[in-house]
Amino acid sequence: MDIKAGLLKGDKRAAARLITLAENGDEEAVRIIRECYHLTGKARIIGITGPPGAGKSTVTDRLAKLLRMQDKKVSIIAVDPTSPFTGGAILGDRVRMNDLSTDPGVFIRSMGTRGALGGLSKAAHDAVRILDIFGSDYIFIETVGVGQSEVDIVKLADTVVMVMVPGLGDDIQAIKAGIMEIGDVFSVNKSDREGAERTAVELEMMLDFNKSSDFRPEVINIVARDNQNVDKLLEAIEKHWEYLCTKSNYQDRKRNSIHTEIISLINQYIITSIQKNNHSNLIQSMVEKVLKKELDPYSAAIEILQSVPIITTVQHDN
Amino acid sequence: MDIKAGLLKGDKRAAARLITLAENGDEEAVRIIRECYHLTGKARIIGITGPPGAGKSTVTDRLAKLLRMQDKKVSIIAVDPTSPFTGGAILGDRVRMNDLSTDPGVFIRSMGTRGALGGLSKAAHDAVRILDIFGSDYIFIETVGVGQSEVDIVKLADTVVMVMVPGLGDDIQAIKAGIMEIGDVFSVNKSDREGAERTAVELEMMLDFNKSSDFRPEVINIVARDNQNVDKLLEAIEKHWEYLCTKSNYQDRKRNSIHTEIISLINQYIITSIQKNNHSNLIQSMVEKVLKKELDPYSAAIEILQSVPIITTVQHDN
Numbered sequence: 351m352d353i354k355a356g357l358l359k360g361d362k363r364a365a366a367r368l369i370t371l372a373e374n375g376d377e378e379a380v381r382i383i384r385e386c387y388h389l390t391g392k393a394r395i396i397g398i399t400g401p402p403g404a405g406k407s408t409v410t411d412r413l414a415k416l417l418r419m420q421d422k423k424v425s426i427i428a429v430d431p432t433s434p435f436t437g438g439a440i441l442g443d444r445v446r447m448n449d450l451s452t453d454p455g456v457f458i459r460s461m462g463t464r465g466a467l468g469g470l471s472k473a474a475h476d477a478v479r480i481l482d483i484f485g486s487d488y489i490f491i492e493t494v495g496v497g498q499s500e501v502d503i504v505k506l507a508d509t510v511v512m513v514m515v516p517g518l519g520d521d522i523q524a525i526k527a528g529i530m531e532i533g534d535v536f537s538v539n540k541s542d543r544e545g546a547e548r549t550a551v552e553l554e555m556m557l558d559f560n561k562s563s564d565f566r567p568e569v570i571n572i573v574a575r576d577n578q579n580v581d582k583l584l585e586a587i588e589k590h591w592e593y594l595c596t597k598s599n600y601q602d603r604k605r606n607s608i609h610t611e612i613i614s615l616i617n618q619y620i621i622t623s624i625q626k627n628n629h630s631n632l633i634q635s636m637v638e639k640v641l642k643k644e645l646d647p648y649s650a651a652i653e654i655l656q657s658v659p660i661i662t663t664v665q666h667d668n
Numbered sequence: 669m670d671i672k673a674g675l676l677k678g679d680k681r682a683a684a685r686l687i688t689l690a691e692n693g694d695e696e697a698v699r700i701i702r703e704c705y706h707l708t709g710k711a712r713i714i715g716i717t718g719p720p721g722a723g724k725s726t727v728t729d730r731l732a733k734l735l736r737m738q739d740k741k742v743s744i745i746a747v748d749p750t751s752p753f754t755g756g757a758i759l760g761d762r763v764r765m766n767d768l769s770t771d772p773g774v775f776i777r778s779m780g781t782r783g784a785l786g787g788l789s790k791a792a793h794d795a796v797r798i799l800d801i802f803g804s805d806y807i808f809i810e811t812v813g814v815g816q817s818e819v820d821i822v823k824l825a826d827t828v829v830m831v832m833v834p835g836l837g838d839d840i841q842a843i844k845a846g847i848m849e850i851g852d853v854f855s856v857n858k859s860d861r862e863g864a865e866r867t868a869v870e871l872e873m874m875l876d877f878n879k880s881s882d883f884r885p886e887v888i889n890i891v892a893r894d895n896q897n898v899d900k901l902l903e904a905i906e907k908h909w910e911y912l913c914t915k916s917n918y919q920d921r922k923r924n925s926i927h928t929e930i931i932s933l934i935n936q937y938i939i940t941s942i943q944k945n946n947h948s949n950l951i952q953s954m955v956e957k958v959l960k961k962e963l964d965p966y967s968a969a970i971e972i973l974q975s976v977p978i979i980t981t982v983q984h985d986n
Contacts, residue, residue: 367711380966387964401719475965601959608958608965612951617935617967618944624934633930640926646705647793647926648698651933 354382358422362457369459372476375622383476386483392427392581396587397507398492399532404515408574410490411450411582416584417453422487424525425457426450427477429470429493429551455633459479471614474503487564504532505610506595506601509590513536514553516545527603534567534590537583565593580641624654632657670701675802676707678741680775683802687777690794701794704801711800714905716810717826717850722833723857727901728808728890729768734902736773740805742774744768746797747821748789751973772974789932792821802836822850823928824923827854827908829901832871834863852885852908859889873900883911922980942972950975 353371356364372379398410407428414424448454461473473547474491479517482491502598512533536557538550541543571577594600624633636650645653671689689697716728725746733743742757768774779791792809799807822828830851852858854875856868871887886904890897912918942951954968962969 384966388961391961401721403719403721412693424697461747481907522770581684605955608955608968609951611965612954612969613939613973616938619969619973620934620938623799623930633927638922638932640930641922643709646702647929647933648702650926651930651937652931655937657936 353378354385357382357480358500360384360485363456364397365457365480366459368480369473369477372480373461373473375618379476379480383479385481387479390479390482393478393486393489394477394591395482395489395491395507395508396512397504398490398513399504399510400513401446401515404513405574406492406513409537409539409572409580412491412580413452413584413587414490416489416580417488418450418453421455423455423485424483424488424490425486426490426492427474428460429462429474429491430459445575449639457484457486471503471610472618475506475611480504490609491512499505506607508594509534509587509602511537511587514549516540516549529580531563533563533623535586536567536569538571539574539580540578542573546571549584559656565590565599569584671696672703675700675798676704678803680772683775683798684777686798687779687795691779691791692796693936697794697798698836701801703799705797707802708797711778711796711804711807712827712909713800713809713825714806715794715822715828716808716831717822717828718831721892722829722831723892724810725913727829727855727857727898729833729888729904730892730898731807732768732774732808733897735806736768736771739773741773741803742806742808743799743802743804744777744808744810745792745799746776746778747792747809764812773805788819789928790936793824793929793932796824817904819924826912826918827852827905829855829905831956832856832867833858834861852883853901853904854885854887856889857892859896860891860894860937875909883917946961 353364353368398406417424438642450457538551550569550571571581639645640647640650671682671686716724735742767830769776828850854871868887888901957963958965959966
């Protein structure tokens with residue numbers, strides 16, 4: 351199969367194959383993305399994030415269906431909570447969005463932190479580029495949690511939807527403190543539950559208090575399972591898009607996203623170059639020295655950096 | 669204040685000051701940790717993790733109190749869900765564990781992802797080393813979520829306690845799939861709630877199914893708020909410790925932790941060296957080129973790597 355030709359024709363199998371290659375750090379994937387990079391930038395990238403149990407996949411599912419009714423081509427990247435060992439993303443494809451997955455206008459992919467160090471962020475970036483070239487009108491990136499890698503992934507998005515839920519317990523305050531700046535639209539899902547109104551009011555208050563941006567995010571109470579108010583949520587997403595388009599904000603956002611991507615690539619290249627050149631022996635011997643307290647980890651890191659011809663290697667690979 | 673002397677005497681203010689220096693990437697912090705590195709390895713490191721709302725801080729609080737009754741010196745590092753902008757960790761110190769914080773045998777510190785790229789993992793590693801040198805018998809690291817940086821932090825721990833809770837909704841399956849391998853002890857908190865027994869049974873079944881380790885984690889139903897069964901949880905933690913001590917597992921675990929630490933330090937050094945040498949102009953100009961589609965991000969990363977004398981710089985700094 352000619353993957354590049356397939357991708358440009360909008361062949362799902364080609365897109366799926368290329369994402370797998372990118373996850374595995376295959377050079378072929380990088381080559382194709384580089385060659386087609388000028389074709390990116392057409393898709394709207396929507397980040398869906400929030401704590402576990404908030405119903406993010408249902409929200410994504412319902413938004414995707416609304417967009418399908420407008421005949422938009424939709425891609426969904428579900429970054430699963432994941433094991434560093436098995437690579438996670440086990441359940442994603444199978445459990446969720448069964449009816450969507452048979453729709454030819456929808457591409458669904460789960461990703462886990464398989465293998466590579468700091469690799470999930472890079473893999474997600476690659477997948478977004480690939481699905482952009484593929485011809486998606488909308489790309490949803492769904493991430494659980496509020497960790498650093500999730501934040502890096504969410505920085506890719508044009509619009510970030512925070513999915514909250516009533517009754518998350520004590521951590522709700524901390525979560526809210528952590529996410530106010532990354533959400534462009536707030537959604538209180540499962541709003542048929544007790545406490546939904548209070549959660550919404552608390553969010554509104556915190557948003558009123560936050561004066562760091564001239565865009566005031568909306569708070570939408572929804573029941574995604576029953577399709578209640580999902581259309582209003584989509585409207586709020588569109589309003590944020592209009593705001594982006596009438597301001598220099600869009601360029602700033604893309605700038606941040608590219609900056610994050612470049613830094614993550616630099617890290618990736620260095621780690622790969624250390625691994626590729628059989629310097630893993632060097633790392634192992636350093637680990638043993640630190641274990642025996644003959645060396646501290648800082649000195650070990652510096653010794654490795656000094657011993658590995660990173661720059662030469664990267665040059666050679668390209 | 670002579671920070672090093674203070675730290676070695678077990679002065680809390682010295683420890684707090686040094687952790688702040690480490691968070692800010694100050695050379696002084698690295699110097700002191702390096703000089704005292706041979707003193708590390710005495711503290712037991714307990715990771716407390718689980719989804720938001722599970723009551724991790726209450727569990728930590730109750731475990732710490734039990735250990736205080738045995739006159740153990742306890743440190744708690746709470747890695748808060750965090751904003752990439754404000755640095756998070758706003759609420760931690762103030763809201764939680766009010767009575768513990770006045771106990772002279774307890775050190776409590778909140779950390780957020782302030783500033784540095786990939787920096788939270790490094791900062792948490794540093795804090796653990798510092799509190800080990802400080803003379804802690806037990807160091808708790810409490811992290812929310814299941815992201816990559818949380819996993820990196822949790823890899824520091826000798827024993828990882830997974831705090832679960834009944835009724836987390838659909839994501840419970842995915843969470844469980846993601847965490848089976850990182851938990852050494854499982855605790856179902858808020859077990860006075862409906863569904864606690866089912867959650868415990870489901871966990872037991874998944875643990876039975878997982879044959880990747882010869883250690884079978886225990887599942888303990890607790891109500892941390894009411895101090896129910898917290899002693900049993902501590903017993904299970906001690907049992908895991910005994911297992912570690914009678915097997916080569918302990919060395920393997922330390923090896924993994926040191927490996928993660930060294931890789932995270934290498935990344936940190938490279939990013940710092942790029943930033944320090946006024947190469948941010950170079951990065952900015954690359955970002956602009958990518959924005960205009962004159963260049964793809966992969967080529968930009970390689971160009972930056974080729975232009976920055978990383979190795980020389982690191983050498984020079986040390």
